[in-house]
Amino acid sequence: xxxxxxxxxxxxxxxxxxxxxxxxxxxxxxxxxxxxxxxxxxxxxxxxxxxxxxxxxxxxxxxxxxxxxxxxxxxxxxxxxxxxxxxxxxxxxxxxxxxxxxxxxxxxxxxxxxxxxxxxxxxxxxxxxxxxxxxxxxxxxxxxxxxxxxxxxxxxxxxxxxxxxxxxxxxxxxxxxxxxxxxxxxxxxxxxxxxxxxxxxxxxxxxxxxxxxxxxxxxxxxxxxxxxxxxxxxxxxxxxxxxx
Amino acid sequence: xxxxxxxxxxxxxxxxxxxxxxxxxxxxxxxxxxxxxxxxxxxxxxxxxxxxxxxxxxxxxxxxxxxxxxxxxxxxxxxxxxxxxxxxxxxxxxxxxxxxxxxxxxxxxxxxxxxxxxxxxxxxxxxxxxxxxxxxxxxxxxxxxxxxxxxxxxxxxxxxxxxxxxxxxxxxxxxxxxxxxxxxxxxxxxxxxxxxxxxxxxxxxxxxxxxxxxxxxxxxxxxxxxxxxxxxxxxxxxxxxxxxxxxxxxxxxxxxxxxxxxxxxxxxxxxxxxxxxxxxxxxxxxxxxxxxxxxxxxxxxxxxxxxxxxxxxxxxxxxxxxxxxxxxxxxxxxxxxxxxxxxxxxxxxxxxxxxxxxxxxxxxxxxxxxxxxx
Numbered sequence: 001x002x003x004x005x006x007x008x009x010x011x012x013x014x015x016x017x018x019x020x021x022x023x024x025x026x027x028x029x030x031x032x033x034x035x036x037x038x039x040x041x042x043x044x045x046x047x048x049x050x051x052x053x054x055x056x057x058x059x060x061x062x063x064x065x066x067x068x069x070x071x072x073x074x075x076x077x078x079x080x081x082x083x084x085x086x087x088x089x090x091x092x093x094x095x096x097x098x099x100x101x102x103x104x105x106x107x108x109x110x111x112x113x114x115x116x117x118x119x120x121x122x123x124x125x126x127x128x129x130x131x132x133x134x135x136x137x138x139x140x141x142x143x144x145x146x147x148x149x150x151x152x153x154x155x156x157x158x159x160x161x162x163x164x165x166x167x168x169x170x171x172x173x174x175x176x177x178x179x180x181x182x183x184x185x186x187x188x189x190x191x192x193x194x195x196x197x198x199x200x201x202x203x204x205x206x207x208x209x210x211x212x213x214x215x216x217x218x219x220x221x222x223x224x225x226x227x228x229x230x231x232x233x234x235x236x237x238x239x240x241x242x243x244x
Numbered sequence: 245x246x247x248x249x250x251x252x253x254x255x256x257x258x259x260x261x262x263x264x265x266x267x268x269x270x271x272x273x274x275x276x277x278x279x280x281x282x283x284x285x286x287x288x289x290x291x292x293x294x295x296x297x298x299x300x301x302x303x304x305x306x307x308x309x310x311x312x313x314x315x316x317x318x319x320x321x322x323x324x325x326x327x328x329x330x331x332x333x334x335x336x337x338x339x340x341x342x343x344x345x346x347x348x349x350x351x352x353x354x355x356x357x358x359x360x361x362x363x364x365x366x367x368x369x370x371x372x373x374x375x376x377x378x379x380x381x382x383x384x385x386x387x388x389x390x391x392x393x394x395x396x397x398x399x400x401x402x403x404x405x406x407x408x409x410x411x412x413x414x415x416x417x418x419x420x421x422x423x424x425x426x427x428x429x430x431x432x433x434x435x436x437x438x439x440x441x442x443x444x445x446x447x448x449x450x451x452x453x454x455x456x457x458x459x460x461x462x463x464x465x466x467x468x469x470x471x472x473x474x475x476x477x478x479x480x481x482x483x484x485x486x487x488x489x490x491x492x493x494x495x496x497x498x499x500x501x502x503x504x505x506x507x508x509x510x511x512x513x514x515x516x517x518x519x520x521x522x523x524x525x526x527x528x529x530x531x532x533x534x535x536x537x538x539x540x541x542x543x544x545x546x547x548x549x550x551x552x553x554x555x556x557x558x559x560x561x562x563x564x565x566x567x568x569x570x571x572x573x574x575x576x577x578x579x580x581x582x583x584x585x586x587x588x589x590x591x592x593x594x595x596x597x598x599x600x601x602x603x604x605x606x607x608x609x610x611x612x613x614x615x616x617x618x
Contacts, residue, residue: 001257001296001505037515039365056510057295057362084514088538089507091514158517177538189517213365214516229537241539 002057004049004085004094008166008173008233011050014097014118014203016110017168018176021227021244023112028222032067032124033182034133035158035216036145036192037084038209048204049094050233052175052240053085053164060084061209062093063145063194064160065133066222067124068105076102077122078109079135079143081202082163088237091161092177096203099135099142113224114165114176116203131190131217142201147190147215155184158216166233171242174230184220191215245560245601246570248285249278249590250322250443250479253300254505256578263579264299270583272309274575277587279314281594285352285477286310287322287572289443292330292363296578297505304339311347319347322441322572323354323423326381327374328400329367330358333381334408337388341412349413354421354441355382361515371518376400382420382436386469389417419473426522430454430476437467441572442478448546451478452566459567477570478563480549483581484593488552494581495550502577549573553596560601 038061045059065079078100082093099120100106106117118137125132129150135143162179169176192215199207232240255267275286288303288310300306307319324336344351357374358364364371377400384401388394393407412418421439424430427450433440440458442451455476462474481502483495513521547563549556549571560571575586 001501002508054504054508057293057508058365058510060510060515084510086507089504090538092538153517154519157519159514161514187517211365213361216517231538237538239539241537243537 002046002054003236004051004053004055005046006048006050008050011166011233012168012173015116015166015168016114018111018114018170020170021230023227025226026072026224028066028068028071028224030069031220031222033160033218033220033222034065034131034145034147035160035218036063036147036194037061037213037215038063038192038194039211039213040208041210044206044208048096048206049083049085050166050175052231052233052235052237053087053092053094056084056086060213061207063143063209064093065122071105073102073104073108076100076105077124078105078115078117079120079122079133080115080163081207084161085164087164087175087177087231088241090237093161093163094175095163095165096207097201099137113178113227114167115178116165137201140198140201141196142198144194144196145215146193146195147217148193149191150188150217151190153187153189153216155187155218155220158184158187158218164231169230171230173233174242175233176227177229177231178227179225181223181225182218182220183222184218186219187216189214189216245564246284246477247598248287248320248477248570248572249274249283250572250574251286251288251300251306252291252298252502252574252577253288253306254297254502254578255299257296259295267299267579268306270576270579270586271306272313273583274586274590275310275317276313277590279317281590282598283317283594284570285318285320285572286314287320287352287354289322290325290356293366294360294362294509297502297509304343308343308346311343311350318350318352319343320352320421321354322443323356323421325358325363326355326378327357327364327367327369328377329369333384333401334388334403336381337385337408338410340385340418341389341410344412344414344418345410351412351414351418352421353385353418354423355438356423359425359512359521361510361512364512365515371512371516372520373400375520378422382422382438383468385420386417416470419471419475420469421473421477424454427454428522430458431461434458434461435465437462437465437469437472437474439473439475439477442476444479446478448562448566451563451568455567475569476567477572478568480547480571480573482549482556482573482575482589482593484549484551484553484556484589484597486552486592488555491551491555494585495548498577498580499548499550501580502574505578549593553592556593556597557600560597564601
């Protein structure tokens, strides 16, 4: 079976440190979520995820953006790039990189939940039939994503999976399992178009989202619950999972 | 109660020509033995691009080889993917009739629509459309097989008047089935008068509900053909050994390996939000399990035929009691069970388990002994 082949050592750059696993649950009401999936070539499959995870067949990259009007840290936006994987047999996104436009939120999400959130400017633009998302860092556009021609769906039709965030924890380097709960109230499917993507800025220059699959925009209340599990990054979840 | 074997043809890495060939040869040997032992069916799936999990992309060729090497066992497409980007309906009708002819009237035709983005995306299929095209295929096939000449005006294909050749040996045509993974497909089967070919694990309770609904609905169906196939078959894993512990050890290893390979696929609902795929289907973990401990594997389905003969008899009796009329068995996964052990398991099952159900059938004929003529 296929498993990741990335050296954990090579994945440590720009990853956060968790001093403890005691972050309080966070409730984020009315979050606008744009999610887009792209296929990646086989050359970007095993090599970008650690040995504890299984990449999907085919390899896929999910871009997920949250626009949060309210939070303990004020309004903020968070954009994650995630390689779609399986931890054991469960669907999970391995977060390769993240951007956040609020220093307070970025710090809290990194130190509490292991999101590798780096500062960036995040621009949202919604017109009648298009959602545009642009992420800029140091003046460079590192992501320009567009979703057009919305098609209404039932709120539950969009699937969200939790993430595994590599972090330096009190137990050493671990994949921190974050399982946000999504309570969607509105959902639309969109046609995705990626006009800018700086792979290195999202964690690995080999990320290559070359084939658009789908996109959606969802309105949901989101809760990030307390952490329950971490996994050893170099051991399969069946044996490498630890309760915290 | 009828018993069948079910081929996914899963292949372990590294993919060498030798290992793929070995998997195919082992399957053919299993089919020959199944024929000898009195199994009723051998089914072969149609899957594309599903690395490790299934390298069975041309089941009609596998089944032709099986038909040429066997005498009695029925050969089943389990199932033809009914989307025109993968299979044009005229070609499905032609290939099926040819296989029916070559096998001497032993074909069963399962129909399906594919549940992975891995496959649908590879062929450029819009997941929103697959239920519609499947519906048109199952209505068109009996017409293409029987009417001479035939014309068709539909949504997914149209044709001017032609004679689709050859014609099936079975009159009026091979039994039709639909693979059932998502809850609710059993109702689609019942409403069209076609058999329910379970290809995913379901609990006793869920299978009982599905079977009850199927049998109830099919009484008032609007059949797509002049015959109704009111059979319900389920999928199971078989590893039968005199030593229950040994059976569990080996059988669970093959089932676990198979399930993990299954979970690596990119499921349609996960990749492409749509109303047309309401569940992740198959053995994939459900979305509601996200917050669970990742060290846990796929929840083990009830009623597996992994154990000693008595265990298998008890499990099958339970399936039978809820109206299931056939059980199909996966015999191996990724070749984790040595071929000799697979064959021995089949022999033990045939010797100790199958007679229990043949005797029962003799006392009380199966409710679905034959398709109900209309």
